[in-house]
Amino acid sequence: MTGGWQSALAPGGSSADAILRLFWPTVALLGLIWLAVLLVLAAALLRRARPEAPRRAGAVVGAATAGTVLVVIGLTLASYLVTRPISAAADAPLIVQLRGLQWWWQATYPEEGEASGFVTANELHLPLGRPVRLELSAEDVIHSFWVPNLAGKQDMIPGRDNALTFTPTVPGVYRAQCAEFCGLQHARMALLVVVEPPEEFARWRAVQAAPATAEALAAEGRQVFERQPCGACHTVRGTGAAGRTGPDLTHLASRGTLAAGLLPMTRGALAAWIADPQTLKPGNNMPLVPLSADELQALTAWLASLR
Missing domain, CATH: 2.60.40.420 (Cupredoxins -  blue copper proteins)
Structure with missing residues (x-):
């Protein structure tokens, strides 16, 4: 368990799956726009100047402007509809307080029912199928938490608490990364996220809450x-x-x-x-x-x- 899978194209959580459903249509639409721009450019280079060219050029520019406005509005609306549920409150989530420091991660699991609270570092364990609420904070500079397979990015700003809610849906070991340049060792600020069945998570939690043997x-x-x-x-x-x-x-x-x-x-x-x-x-x-x-x-x- 030294690496961890890391890819936004292989979702293992509800938030990442929603983001991927938005990603592919956006890529397809923008790809078509790019091809259309190339075709218009090629046509402009091949055609000779004609008396009616200024009028036609004005019509083309007007149509392109209107199309751009519609595309921007459509993508904005789609982004809003897809990402709004991601931050919605979940029922009975597992709460983990995750703090970014130069250059490591501190994870605090608060007391929950009969389960004792404890503090660990540089590794998260999450139960499969249960909503998780990560309460994010930073100790020193701006950090950013990103585990591509499970959820989108969320900044960690000193003096300001943010939160990220998602539900792990695929078991595995995933790699999270600080996605905001935070100093000399920014690239070496990784975090393993282990998604495991609830019973295995419960055993791990019990061991972690106990003192050293x-x-x-x-x-x-x-x-x-x-x-x-x-x-x-x-x-x-x-x-x-x-x-x-x-x-x-x-x-x-x-x-x-x-x-x-x-x-x-x-x-x-x-x-x-x-x-x-x-x-x-x-x-x-x-x-x-x-x-x-x-x-x-x-x-x-x-x-x-x-x-």
């Missing part, structure tokens, strides 16, 4: 983690680490990727990231923490067990 917490790597300043930025529930600057690491190893889609979630990738994060993703906010080879080995073994 006792076996993992007993490892030597936990001692390294707590000796170093890692807890000043990161949270691992069940330890004293409660930082909020960086991603929540409680179930880090359960995610498909590391560093917002930059690396696969493997022990080797964890070691490379911890050893020199600035070389892999220049400009990110994670500092270089000096570790001995033994400390790095123990720390990565512990982090790799946090499922």
Whole structure:
């Protein structure tokens, strides 16, 4: 689960399907207009000037202007009719608070009924067939959330909350992307969206809401983690680490990727990231923490067990 499918032409959600139904007629209509313009241009180049040309040219221009107005009105109306239901409120949606930062994603699942709330990062899990309401915000600069297979783009602006509502209809792993230039590592700000059956989603949610496992917490790597300043930025529930600057690491190893889609979630990738994060993703906010080879080995073994 390191890549994720990404295509607006393969809808896996209600919003993306509606957008695609608008897309193809628009392409066909504009293609016909383009061909008509080429034909008129060719005719104008081939014909010799005639006395009646100015009158005919005026008629052609007038007809083209009227046609343009009608096309613009028609496309505007079609766009309104198709996109209006997309933002309509849904009954009993799953609410997820998604926040964009330079250059990663924080996802908060609020408490719902008997299900506890929790915070995770760089990966969304959504139940198949249930409406989802993403409450979008930005911490630092303007970001834009876009998962082409499921829904359209929505900006994330500091100080302004936006929302995106859709229903996943096809299970799979999809890739979301920041679609607004947000700084040096904009292109490396990806998010995996996992659409799965409701029962699998419920199991995943229960695991994510729990603290890190006792076996993992007993490892030597936990001692390294707590000796170093890692807890000043990161949270691992069940330890004293409660930082909020960086991603929540409680179930880090359960995610498909590391560093917002930059690396696969493997022990080797964890070691490379911890050893020199600035070389892999220049400009990110994670500092270089000096570790001995033994400390790095123990720390990565512990982090790799946090499922």
